[in-house]
Amino acid sequence: MLRAFLLLISISAIMSTYDSSSLSSPETKRENLTWSKTISAEDCQSQNLKLLVPFYEGIEITDPQVMFRKLKTHHIDLMYPGTLSMPFFAWQCESSQNTWNYVAVRNFQNSVSLLSLKWQETAEGDGAFVTSLACKGNCSFFEGRSQQSFSQLKNPLRQEWSLKSPFEPLSKHFDRLHFYVHEWITNDPNNRLQMNWSIPDLVSLMQKDTDSENKAIHFVWGLFPGNADLGGVPFFNPESTRKAREILAANPRRAHLAWLNLRTNKFSIPALGLEVPEEQRLLSAAKLHRSGLKEQDQYTFRWVEMCTGAKAWQEFRLEQFERLVDLGFKVIQLDEFPLSYTWGDEPCFAEDHDHKPGSSHAEWQAAQSLLRRIAERAKEHGVFLTTEEPSMVTLPYTSGYIDRIANDEPDIYGFWTSTGKVRPVPLFSSIFGDVVTPYSDIDPERDLPEGWLKMTKRYPEQ
Numbered sequence: 001m002l003r004a005f006l007l008l009i010s011i012s013a014i015m016s017t018y019d020s021s022s023l024s025s026p027e028t029k030r031e032n033l034t035w036s037k038t039i040s041a042e043d044c045q046s047q048n049l050k051l052l053v054p055f056y057e058g059i060e061i062t063d064p065q066v067m068f069r070k071l072k073t074h075h076i077d078l079m080y081p082g083t084l085s086m087p088f089f090a091w092q093c094e095s096s097q098n099t100w101n102y103v104a105v106r107n108f109q110n111s112v113s114l115l116s117l118k119w120q121e122t123a124e125g126d127g128a129f130v131t132s133l134a135c136k137g138n139c140s141f142f143e144g145r146s147q148q149s150f151s152q153l154k155n156p157l158r159q160e161w162s163l164k165s166p167f168e169p170l171s172k173h174f175d176r177l178h179f180y181v182h183e184w185i186t187n188d189p190n191n192r193l194q195m196n197w198s199i200p201d202l203v204s205l206m207q208k209d210t211d212s213e214n215k216a217i218h219f220v221w222g223l224f225p226g227n228a229d230l231g232g233v234p235f236f237n238p239e240s241t242r243k244a245r246e247i248l249a250a251n252p253r254r255a256h257l258a259w260l261n262l263r264t265n266k267f268s269i270p271a272l273g274l275e276v277p278e279e280q281r282l283l284s285a286a287k288l289h290r291s292g293l294k295e296q297d298q299y300t301f302r303w304v305e306m307c308t309g310a311k312a313w314q315e316f317r318l319e320q321f322e323r324l325v326d327l328g329f330k331v332i333q334l335d336e337f338p339l340s341y342t343w344g345d346e347p348c349f350a351e352d353h354d355h356k357p358g359s360s361h362a363e364w365q366a367a368q369s370l371l372r373r374i375a376e377r378a379k380e381h382g383v384f385l386t387t388e389e390p391s392m393v394t395l396p397y398t399s400g401y402i403d404r405i406a407n408d409e410p411d412i413y414g415f416w417t418s419t420g421k422v423r424p425v426p427l428f429s430s431i432f433g434d435v436v437t438p439y440s441d442i443d444p445e446r447d448l449p450e451g452w453l454k455m456t457k458r459y460p461e462q
């Protein structure tokens with residue numbers, strides 16, 4: 001019986017005089033909207049409640065009360081664009097015969113959204129699940145229901161989210177990815193760089209010409225130290241450039257992939273004593289968090305988080321993009337994009353960037369101008385763009401994305417799965433897999449959802 005699950009859905013609209021520092025015309029009336037819903041135990045017992053959240057590919061949560069208790073929190077915020085790949089949320093109660101109820105933001109390109117998931121305890125030890133979806137910008141919501149599996153949501157959502165892309169999915173041209181390691185940095189102080197594939201061996205391998213190999217994307221890791229695009233300096237030193245040219249020139253029929261990081265500026269590889277001079281670090285284009293700049297160690301390098309809405313950083317990234325195209329890379333992975341390092345709403349407060357300070361909405365509008373410019377150049381050069389992790393915001397510009405749902409240890413989902421109440425589900429790919437081709441990380445033993453490209457690590461002895 002569907003009875004009390006049909007709850008009050010409160011939609012509150014707050015008119016706002018939004019600062020038009022972004023790309024839209026000043027006449028556009030902007031709105032901030034919040035949709036919210038409370039599901040109490042009377043409506044649906046927590047153990048019968050299922051939530052579908054587009055966290056990266058997607059997660060399905062059962063029994064949110066227990067999940068929140070195990071996470072030792074009552075409140076989680078997820079931002080779109082960011083960790084939330086679609087501005088969308090769905091829920092169902094077991095007694096509702098597997099009907100998914102959903103709400104989504106219609107204008108997925110020109111607004112930012114924040115999904116809040118909360119558990120409110122009562123004095124009696126009972127509680128209610130409270131969720132809200134807020135959007136900023138010129139936005140509106142749509143709601144609906146769909147029976148059976150979450151994959152059945154594709155049709156109603158796609159009808160509302162009209163989508164046009166001048167780019168074809170990777171799967172029209174490729175059927176696999178091969179991953180090779182040239183050099184990597186070790187912990188051994190006497191032997192910092194170790195080699196897997198030598199350059200002559202890679203050249204010889206690429207020269208072998210078979211039709212099946214030419215349907216593969218090839219990615220050689222470690223052409224530059226630690227695979228870090230260290231402010232563009234080591235990669236474009238004569239040695240790294242020579243290596244890349246030799247491998248790519250060995251067989252022009254083969255498509256090679258390169259990464260272009262968009263969010264971090266790696267400025268040091270301590271193990272190799274490599275460091276970009278302070279004056280070349282573009283610190284004025286770094287993201288200014290409320291707490292200041294964010295610097296961090298990751299693997300073998302140190303980075304500072306940059307603002308994708310700062311012109312100086314955008315120009316630097318475009319310059320690197322052109323260099324990669326000039327070297328002959330056919331697939332360029334926009335690395336660290338559209339991911340952010342925080343899950344919630346954490347805008348940049350810098351006052352001299354090309355966005356209003358403290359406004360995630362304005363920051364994303366500015367970031368999209370970089371995406372548009374890269375996409376225009378990619379189209380001109382016949383280059384495929386892919387991204388790290390899925391996001392609707394990049395759909396009009398890209399051909400594929402890497403996702404780690406099929407990994408042995410999908411650490412992106414570890415926060416959730418540690419509760420025993422959450423499972424990763426291929427939600428994004430079930431809705432958009434025909435538009436952008438998902439590809440897995442390096443784990444050939446795992447079964448992949450239909451339509452995904454498999455990335456395989458290749459060793460010299462094979």
Ligand SMILES: [Zn+2]
Pocket residue numbers: 286287288307308309310348349350353354355363
């Ligand atoms: Zn900024």
